[in-house]
Amino acid sequence: MDPIATVTGPGRQRAAAATGDATPRAVDPSTAWTEYLAAARQLDGVRRGAAAAAGEQARSAEAAREELTVVRTGLASQQERLRELGVPAISLVPSPPELTEAARSMAGGPAAVLAALRAARGWAEAADAALAARRRFRPGSWPARARNLLVYGPFALLVPLIQVVVLAATGVGPATVAALICGLPMPAVVFVAGWIGIGRLFRASPTERLDRTVRFGVLVCLVPAVLATVGLLLALLAG
Structure with a gap:
């Protein structure tokens, strides 16, 4: 037998398997498309969630700015009435611990700031009601x-x-x-x-x-x- 003759049969198959020269398995196109759609939907959900969070923060920031304007106007009027009643000006300025507590309560972003401003507005309105009740007897x-x-x-x-x-x-x-x-x-x-x-x-x-x-x-x-x-x-x- 010629030494360079081609070897066929089971021996050749075993040699091919030993060297790793195997044909790759074909991927089902429908499965790949399904996985692609699932990934696309997941990315779209993440994008929508991020956009909704950004929009909510923007709305909270805008509402906080409007609330801040209302609170400032009310506090200015209230301070003027209190000064007319003889309250010292230093008593109308927040103390450092109060400023620290207010800053801590607003560290959670626009939503926390809006909640703090609404709470402050409620306190200011309650104080206005108390002042109005006192003024009725003056x-x-x-x-x-x-x-x-x-x-x-x-x-x-x-x-x-x-x-x-x-x-x-x-x-x-x-x-x-x-x-x-x-x-x-x-x-x-x-x-x-x-x-x-x-x-x-x-x-x-x-x-x-x-x-x-x-x-x-x-x-x-x-x-x-x-x-x-x-x-x-x-x-x-x-x-």
């Missing part, structure tokens, strides 16, 4: 006419009451005539006294002018005086 916060009536009214009633007391005590006579004459200029005096009293009792903010309701004050001072004068005249004429 004449300085009443409407101008109701507030000024507390000053004009007692002054306007003082002289007529004295005239009525004189008439009741002495009857029709010289004392009643003197009370009538003395009471004629009293409305002007009473109005001036009320004007000064309003300025002393009630204070306006530096940017506002104290409303003394001049016409209303004149009316309040005149009506009791006119009624008392008419009553004294009728008593004198009847006597």
